[in-house]
Amino acid sequence: MHEMSIAESVLQIIEDRARADGYARVNAVWLEIGQLAGVEKESLRFCFEVVTRDSVARDARLEIIETAGKGWCMECARSVAVAARYEPCPYCGSFLVRVTGGEEMRVKELEVE
Amino acid sequence: MCMTCGCGKGNTLTGGHAPAQKRKPGQQMKYRAHREGAVHAPGHEHSDSHGGMDFGVGPAGAHAPGLSQARMVRIERDILAKNNDYAVENRRYFSEHGIFALNLVSSPGSGKTTLLVKTIAALNGAQPLAVIEGDQQTDNDAARIRAAGAPALQINTGKGCHLDAHMVGQAMQRLALKEDSLLLIENVGNLVCPSGFDLGEAHKVVMFSVTEGEDKPLKYPDMFSAARLMLLSKCDLLPHLDFDAGLAEENARRVNPGIRVIRVSASNGMGMEEWLEWISSGCRNAAAARYCITEPELQLAPTQL
Numbered sequence: 001m002h003e004m005s006i007a008e009s010v011l012q013i014i015e016d017r018a019r020a021d022g023y024a025r026v027n028a029v030w031l032e033i034g035q036l037a038g039v040e041k042e043s044l045r046f047c048f049e050v051v052t053r054d055s056v057a058r059d060a061r062l063e064i065i066e067t068a069g070k071g072w073c074m075e076c077a078r079s080v081a082v083a084a085r086y087e088p089c090p091y092c093g094s095f096l097v098r099v100t101g102g103e104e105m106r107v108k109e110l111e112v113e
Numbered sequence: 114m115c116m117t118c119g120c121g122k123g124n125t126l127t128g129g130h131a132p133a134q135k136r137k138p139g140q141q142m143k144y145r146a147h148r149e150g151a152v153h154a155p156g157h158e159h160s161d162s163h164g165g166m167d168f169g170v171g172p173a174g175a176h177a178p179g180l181s182q183a184r185m186v187r188i189e190r191d192i193l194a195k196n197n198d199y200a201v202e203n204r205r206y207f208s209e210h211g212i213f214a215l216n217l218v219s220s221p222g223s224g225k226t227t228l229l230v231k232t233i234a235a236l237n238g239a240q241p242l243a244v245i246e247g248d249q250q251t252d253n254d255a256a257r258i259r260a261a262g263a264p265a266l267q268i269n270t271g272k273g274c275h276l277d278a279h280m281v282g283q284a285m286q287r288l289a290l291k292e293d294s295l296l297l298i299e300n301v302g303n304l305v306c307p308s309g310f311d312l313g314e315a316h317k318v319v320m321f322s323v324t325e326g327e328d329k330p331l332k333y334p335d336m337f338s339a340a341r342l343m344l345l346s347k348c349d350l351l352p353h354l355d356f357d358a359g360l361a362e363e364n365a366r367r368v369n370p371g372i373r374v375i376r377v378s379a380s381n382g383m384g385m386e387e388w389l390e391w392i393s394s395g396c397r398n399a400a401a402a403r404y405c406i407t408e409p410e411l412q413l414a415p416t417q418l
Binding site for chain 1: 183184185186187188189190191192193194195196273274275277305306308309310330331334335338364366367368370371
């Protein structure tokens with residue numbers, strides 16, 4: 001259930017910004033979550049709704065932008081798509097693939113009033 | 114798509130990605146008339162059917178509802194940035210004091226505490242060390258470590274499923290760590306959540322016991338890919354089990370090609386020498402590298418090094 005910690009961290013970021021810049025309300029939140037970040041999106045939505053009650057972001061719309069997993073195949077020496085960590089290189093079948101992208105978890109934008 | 118009224122599509126890109134279209138194919142878009150003063154991003158224009166034409170740039174260069182004063186603000190902040198800031202502080206402290214810190218992770222019951230007790234006994238005071246124990250409840254594990262002769266502090270996470278860098282930072286202060294010492298952090302037994310939380314450690318060490326399934330690394334790939342070393346524990350039981358240790362190692366390497374594996378048994382001492390040597394070499398490197406770690410290196414989690 002670390003989606004709850006993640007939702008709390010998102011709220012903390014929102015509240016910090018709201019205090020610093022003086023927003024009364026946050027209507028929408030855009031998150032960028034990598035495909036390999038290990039975050040269950042539906043669970044995160046649920047937790048976000050729970051933690052934002054009674055906050056500046058209550059009833060805020062949560063938009064999740066999923067970024068694709070990427071890796072570097074050491075056999076082919078090229079960048080490949082990685083849908084899951086245990087998947088082999090789609091070209092040569094080797095497991096010598098190092099993940100290079102798709103692990104992001106970022107608050108990108110807010111729509112505020 | 115314009116976030117103000119929901120008209121059109123494909124005009125708004127957030128970080129290069131279009132927001133998901135919720136509208137089902139064939140379903141009519143519902144339009145909401147703009148209020149006066151609504152502003153639109155360049156290249157985004159409305160037909161006459163919903164009010165006057167309006168062009169412009171919103172404060173964030175994207176969206177700009179009018180009278181409501183709603184506006185878009187770019188944040189671009191990592192969700193775990195706060196944890197990572199604390200982790201960097203911990204790592205800085207370790208670097209300045211020559212401390213070699215390990216974050217031990219596994220599912221509950223794989224033998225982390227037993228291995229630590231045996232490790233402490235084997236080091237027999239030759240290496241100054243301290244232990245931070247993480248569990249949801251009870252002080253049992255810290256008591257076992259103290260009984261083995263090492264200073265230990267228990268962190269109870271309550272409902273929490275992992276240790277975070279802030280908790281560890283506080284525990285470090287209370288433990289008064291020695292110069293050039295070894296810090297063993299036993300995380301909450303959980304193969305999921307602790308993988309994402311950098312504590313400032315040099316390495317994550319994942320334990321995986323032979324009474325579990327060989328496919329554990331495939332089921333919990335995030336943890337196995339975050340670890341530098343895998344300890345295959347309880348290996349003394351192998352003759353009695355239908356467990357393919359080779360397959361288990363192969364699965365770990367599928368997820369993390371660079372992972373090192375040591376087969377250990379806290380009961381009969383198998384692999385302990387190799388494990389202790391791995392620790393000693395880490396301690397020597399940490400002591401030798403004191404203050405040599407650069408600021409960019411401090412910022413990186415061990416998996417990124």
